[in-house]
Amino acid sequence: MQNNENNLKLNDGDRVAVIGCGPAGSFFSFFLLELAERAGLDVSVDIYDSKDFSKCGPAGCNHCGGIVSESLVQILAAEGINIPTDVAQKGIDSYVLHMDVGSVEIKTSVQEKRIASMFRGAGPLGSKDIKYGSFDRYLQELAMNKGARLITDRVKSIGFDIDLPLVNTSEGPSETYNLLVGAVGVNTSALKLFTGLEFGYQQPQTTKTFICEFFLGIETVKKYFGNSMHVFLLNIPRLEFAALVPKGSNVTMVLLGKEIDRGLVHSLLDTPEVKRCFPPDWDNKSWLCQCFPKINIKSAIKPYTDRVVLIGDCATTKLYKNGIGAAYYTAKAAATTAVFKGISDADFHKHYWPACKTISNDNKIGGVVFTFTRVIQRLRFVRRGVLRMTSGEQQKKGLCPRMSMVLWDTFTGSTPYRNILLRAIYPFFLIRFLFETIIGFVSVKKTIKKPNENIEVDALGHLYKDGEAIINQGEAGDCMYVIQAGKVTVVQLKDGKEVKVAELGEGDFFGEMALFDRKIRSATVRSNGDARVLTVDKKTLLLRIQEDPSMALHIMQTIIGRLRKLTEQVSSMKANDRRDWDGRKK
Numbered sequence: 001m002q003n004n005e006n007n008l009k010l011n012d013g014d015r016v017a018v019i020g021c022g023p024a025g026s027f028f029s030f031f032l033l034e035l036a037e038r039a040g041l042d043v044s045v046d047i048y049d050s051k052d053f054s055k056c057g058p059a060g061c062n063h064c065g066g067i068v069s070e071s072l073v074q075i076l077a078a079e080g081i082n083i084p085t086d087v088a089q090k091g092i093d094s095y096v097l098h099m100d101v102g103s104v105e106i107k108t109s110v111q112e113k114r115i116a117s118m119f120r121g122a123g124p125l126g127s128k129d130i131k132y133g134s135f136d137r138y139l140q141e142l143a144m145n146k147g148a149r150l151i152t153d154r155v156k157s158i159g160f161d162i163d164l165p166l167v168n169t170s171e172g173p174s175e176t177y178n179l180l181v182g183a184v185g186v187n188t189s190a191l192k193l194f195t196g197l198e199f200g201y202q203q204p205q206t207t208k209t210f211i212c213e214f215f216l217g218i219e220t221v222k223k224y225f226g227n228s229m230h231v232f233l234l235n236i237p238r239l240e241f242a243a244l245v246p247k248g249s250n251v252t253m254v255l256l257g258k259e260i261d262r263g264l265v266h267s268l269l270d271t272p273e274v275k276r277c278f279p280p281d282w283d284n285k286s287w288l289c290q291c292f293p294k295i296n297i298k299s300a301i302k303p304y305t306d307r308v309v310l311i312g313d314c315a316t317t318k319l320y321k322n323g324i325g326a327a328y329y330t331a332k333a334a335a336t337t338a339v340f341k342g343i344s345d346a347d348f349h350k351h352y353w354p355a356c357k358t359i360s361n362d363n364k365i366g367g368v369v370f371t372f373t374r375v376i377q378r379l380r381f382v383r384r385g386v387l388r389m390t391s392g393e394q395q396k397k398g399l400c401p402r403m404s405m406v407l408w409d410t411f412t413g414s415t416p417y418r419n420i421l422l423r424a425i426y427p428f429f430l431i432r433f434l435f436e437t438i439i440g441f442v443s444v445k446k447t448i449k450k451p452n453e454n455i456e457v458d459a460l461g462h463l464y465k466d467g468e469a470i471i472n473q474g475e476a477g478d479c480m481y482v483i484q485a486g487k488v489t490v491v492q493l494k495d496g497k498e499v500k501v502a503e504l505g506e507g508d509f510f511g512e513m514a515l516f517d518r519k520i521r522s523a524t525v526r527s528n529g530d531a532r533v534l535t536v537d538k539k540t541l542l543l544r545i546q547e548d549p550s551m552a553l554h555i556m557q558t559i560i561g562r563l564r565k566l567t568e569q570v571s572s573m574k575a576n577d578r579r580d581w582d583g584r585k586k
Ligand SMILES: Cc1cc2nc3c(=O)[nH]c(=O)nc-3n(C[C@H](O)[C@H](O)[C@H](O)COP(=O)(O)OP(=O)(O)OC[C@H]3O[C@@H](n4cnc5c(N)ncnc54)[C@H](O)[C@@H]3O)c2cc1C
Pocket: 019, 020, 021, 022, 023, 024, 025, 048, 049, 050, 051, 062, 063, 064, 065, 066, 067, 068, 069, 153, 154, 155, 156, 183, 184, 185, 186, 187, 188, 189, 190, 209, 210, 211, 254, 255, 293, 294, 295, 311, 312, 313, 314, 317, 321, 322, 323, 324, 325, 327
């Protein structure tokens, strides 16, 4: 249907259809409406999805390990999207790596929880205590609060009515739109609808994975799993990666690899490394809910044409990690293109396709990183080297934690694979690793992780006690802060006295000036009552702003709001001064 029109644009009154309301569909709808509003463009969005995310089990679930990565938590906070405590079931602050040669806990380098674990739907089938909200429902509501209309129906066919995309469901009438967005994931037959349009789209290559959920009860999860994600590097054929993710009362088990089947699942569950994580009386066959979803392992070809664009998993995703982050990234790139550049094949090729290519090119490097992990899985003496080096780094403060950083980034999926590879081929890293591996032949000290029973809070961020300083005036700063819960007071020291400048609450941010200049902090910020605060690293944010300048709009809007308020205060002070002065003259 490509008609080589190069100036196809969204105009006032245009209609956009989004098929699929997983993270990609919701992020796209939210950002398209937000950016259109900023650009003064009046468009409407219909999202089609028959899933009800308030339901337990497959009816409300989009099959996932449920980890929102460190970088995504920070970027979303900077976009003004703070994952609520009733959705983020646990803040994760460490990874425990289990191998046959021992286990080691790798702690986050920042003293806070910046990784969230959540359920995509309302929880596993037959959940006993539904205390938490669904992540996909939360994102869906964000889009709907921006004005998107949800049509709870499955799309059966798509086509073109002359040049305009046409959408058909089994129930409603055919609808024509000015832009059609495919956000259908890879676990659907709807991919064929797009290949059937014959504009060159080829769906991504996929492989089968496995997920199951164990109900243990909140106290047992706390006692045995704490706020740690447990990952396994075991020498089991076809298994690339396995993880246990604690979530409220449940633990999710995820297996990635080549064509995972029941036999592979049982051989993993029977290993002493997995059994050790659970209580001694745990029945490893008693899971609540299970599925074998597909995962995208190779990007789609040409996910766009005139008036049509595919985003999220059905276009591209990060290999094995941070799929929700990739859904955000592609959705935002497509929304920005549609609002500011146009909706033709050429526009998507020039402005959207590079975002997909960035991910797929990085996945090629990811392939190399996973080759290294496969070597670790196969060779026992290499596993010993990894264990020794990581344990040493975690025990001795001041030692540059090179191996810990490589493993942390590989497991969390927060950093591009390119950065991980660069870290891993750094000469100092290689020399130390070689040394630890050789020493490993002589003696191996097993450092098996003891369960962490001393958990303070589960939610994201760092908890500051009443009156505790979060930043101090005069200090150098390299991050911004977003308040997740509670209040803070901003004070400035003037003539030796503290003057209260502002009080900020949930969702507000502070310390943003340090992102844009190299000057010292201009004020002290203290917790007013207990407050939970998330930091956003300067590097993470500036890198993202460089890729997507519209990212800075939310921050700019707040800064402008503060400036406006300040100007009003100064003007009213000046007016008061003038009145005093005029009064005195009389
Ligand atoms: C085993 C496994 C573990 C994972 N773990 C993680 C993790 O811990 N963290 C992470 O970030 N990522 C993880 N991922 C990846 C993540 O799940 C995906 O990258 C992410 O869900 C992609 O979002 P999406 O919106 O593109 O697609 P999806 O989430 O699949 O959403 C697609 C939506 O389209 C709808 N749809 C499909 N067909 C139609 C139709 N015909 N009409 C209307 N609606 C339709 C579906 O109902 C669904 O709601 C994991 C994936 C797997 C397989």
